[in-house]
Amino acid sequence: MKLLIGNRNYSSWSMRPWLVLAHFGIPFEDEVLQLSGDGWRDVLARRSPTGKVPVLIDGDLVVPETIAIIEYLADLHPELRIWPEDISQRAQARAAAAEMHSAFQSIRSHAPMNLRGSHPGRVNVDTIAKDLHRIETLWGGLLTQSGGPFLFGEFTAADAMFAPVASRIRTYALPVSDLAAAYVEAIYSLPAFQEWLAMARKEPWVVDDDEIDVIQGRVAPGTLA
Incomplete structure (x- = not known):
């Protein structure tokens, strides 16, 4: 089984299934497909049906x-409880994951994932206030219900879906409640997340489209080392 992923530092969508695979101990290998550089879109078009990452390859x-x-x-590993075992919690977890997939456009646009970065104060909180409020409401309700440290007590796919949001909160020092901050700490303490983070920090590549200083015009494209 192979997972095709983008640059670990920036590719939030790649991180999500990778965390599930790594945390639950499912054997796999990964391959990084660059999200910048000469011909990178052509490479993705050849390797991915959608021209995007991630892509899972399992045999044919x-x-x-x-x-x-x-x-x-x-489905392949029902014994692993990738989703919560309780049917009502499983429905809640899937709803949260689906919301993450379809919503939170402001925080994606104004605070792109950048695991190597530390950019406190670089994001105008007013531009993402609605998304932050919804994150607080969603996380707060689930964490209060479960008792934490993860949304449904133990780590599930719902947490994998929100891990990149936790990283954005850390990267840009976004203002959140103590409950949300504790959840961010729980995500960062997860061994699988730490493994991904360590590899992301070692990557030499820069994707200008995901660098806040380039997005906001502080530095010119192509000048970040």
Whole structure:
């Protein structure tokens, strides 16, 4: 089984199924497909049915799209409890994952994932206030219900879906409640997340489209080392 991923520092969608695979101990290998540089879009078009990452390859089966990959893994390994065991909690977890997949456009646009970066104060909180409020409401309700440290007590696919949001909160020092901050700490303490983070920090590549200083015009494209 192989997972095609983008640059670990920036590719939030790649991180999500990778965390599921790594945390639950499912044997796999990964391959990084660059999200910048000469001909990178052509490479993705050749390797991915959608021209995007992630893509899971399992024998002759090719599965694009993060949620589809996670659902396939959950079907393949029902014993692993990738989703919560309780049917009502499982429905809540899937609803949260689906919301993450379709919403939170402001925080994606104004606070791109950048695991190597530390940019406190660089994001105008007013531009993402609605998304932050919804994150607080969603996380707060689930964490209060479960008792933490993860949304449903133990780590599940729902947490994998929100891990990149936790990283954005850390990278840009976004103002959140103590409950949300504790959840961010729980994500960062997860061994699988730490493994991904360590590899991301070692990557030499820069994707200008995901660098806040380039986005906001502080530095010119192509000048970040």
